[in-house]
Each structure stands twice: as structure tokens, then as C-alpha cells.
Amino acid sequence: MLPVLRLAAEGETRVPEAAEKIADQFSLSEAEREEMLPSGRQRRLHNRIHWAKFHMSKAGLIDSPAHGRFVASEEGRRLLATKPDFIDVERLKAYPAFAEFYAASNARSPVDAPFAGAPAETITATPEEQIDAAHTVLHEALKADLLQRILAQSPAFFERAIVDLLVAMGYGGSHEDAARRLGKTGDGGIDGVIDEDRLGLDRIYVQAKRYAPHVGVGRPDVQAFVGSLVGFGATKGVFVTTSSFSAPAADFVRHLPQRIVLIDGDRLADLMIEHGVGVRVARTVEVKRLDEDFFLEE
Secondary structure, three states, X not given: OHHHHHHHHOOOEOHHHHHHHHHHHOOOOHHHHHOEOOOOOOEHHHHHHHHHHHHHHHOOOEEEEEOOEEEEOHHHHHHHHOOOOOOOHHHXXXXXXXXXXXXXXXXXXXXXXXXXXXXXXXXXXXXXHHHHHHHHHHHHHHHHHHHHHHHHXXXXXXXXXXXXXXXXXXXXXXXXXXXXXXXXXXXXXXEEEEEOXXXXXXXXXXXXXXXXXXXXXXXXXXXXXXXXXXXHOOOEEEEEEOOOEOHHHHHHHOOOOOEEEEEOHHHHHHHHHHOOOOOOOOOOOOOOOOOHHHHOOO
């Protein structure tokens, strides 16, 4: 918060301008400047500057004279004149307006407010980062549950799950046609074949292995699959497993004339969640922002 207030004391600025100057001040690399929140919707640096500005505005240290612009208030300049080493929430609590805001925020939420009690050397999460972190934890837990449940089902169930996923991703035309093709080949090392599009202009050959996590798929398995593709004159294949592929197996498919996609358990679970296969929405949380355009006067 202190670097943001110092910058605001130099004159009116905006978050993007402040981000550039602060990034230069701390010699941030290009990667650090462009680092995004896990949601991918905002740069982390911009997000932190926004919340630093927001908290100091609640304490009366920052004014917003125009849409999207901010500047240090007289109170903010007085604080800077004391030459503080850092600004944290504990210091902001000395301002009644912020103390009231902070108490009300904590009463509404069991989660500590962003920057709460953080010393200067400690970086804590902004609200968006807390949301993204919680979402990541829930997502990873759901992936683990999905794979565990798939392993507990029959091989036939696994084949149906692959059909559901491929159809949800837009392959195979109708669900009936996809189910008829997948799992019916039964020879030559191919578990099934599915149309790449609804017109059936091209076909994708499928191999599915329902292995426990500790049983990986090695290069020989992938080579056998590729050999089967060659025998069918096929150029596209998908190898799906609930476990993982060895490094030699992954490296092998990179140098083939055929297009072979390897889907391990981690990616399989991601795709199932993304396309709503085997999962359902339990809760939707809306996060709304101020509509600045609404407050613009003609």
C-alpha cells in the first residue's frame, strides 16, 4: 500500500499507469508484470494495486477525482510526511472510517480481510486470489473424486463415460452413433472409432485403459496402438487412460506422422469437469463490480 500512496502523492493516476511505474520501481520481470490471477481474468499486479487503493480510500488516504483516476488526499499526504516504513491494515485501523469498514467486513465473513494484520514483508491474498485459490482446491478435490469413482466402476461404464465425454466435446454426431462405434471394434488393438464431426468426414480411433494410478502407460502400449492405426490406414488417434503416460511414451508421439493425442487421468478429469460429464453444478456465486458507466453524467 505504501508504494501506491507515494505514487498517488505525485498526482492523479490510474491503475495501469501505477502498475507500470511500480513494476519499474521494483525491477519486475516481464513475466512478473504479466502474471495473471488463476482465473486468467486480471493481472495479479493490477489486482493488488486496485485493492491497496480501495483499502486506503476507505481510510480517507486516497481520493477519486474522476472516473478511473485516484490521487493522495490531504490525509494521505500527512501520513507520508511521517515517513512510515510500511502501511498495513493495523495502521489503517487508526482511521475511524476504515475501522468501521473493517469491523463490518469481518462480521460478514469468517475469512480474514485481505492484507489483514500483514507486516510489510508479507504478501497476502486479495479477495479475487482467495476465490481463485478456493476454486482450485475444490477443482482438484473433484478431479480426485472423479477418477476414484471411475476406477470403482466396470470397464463397460468407463467406455460409456468416454462416449459421453466425446459427444459432449462435439464428436461422434449423435450419442447413439458414437456408442455404436466406440467399443465395438474389438480387434487390432483398437477399442473403438468415432466420427470427428457430425458429417463423418474423418474418423478418430480410440484406445482406453482403465488403470490404477500406480500403473502407468508405457511406450510399448502406445507403439502397439500406433501400429494398429497404421494397419487401419488411420491418421488420428486418442489414447485415454485413468493413470499416466511415461516420459518415453509422451516423447514417442511427438515425432509421428500420425496425430496421436494422449489423455491421462489428470486431463481426463479436467475435460469431464469442463464439459459437464459426471459432474453437476452445486453452487453458483456471482461476483459483481461497480458499473462506472452508470455514474457518468452527460
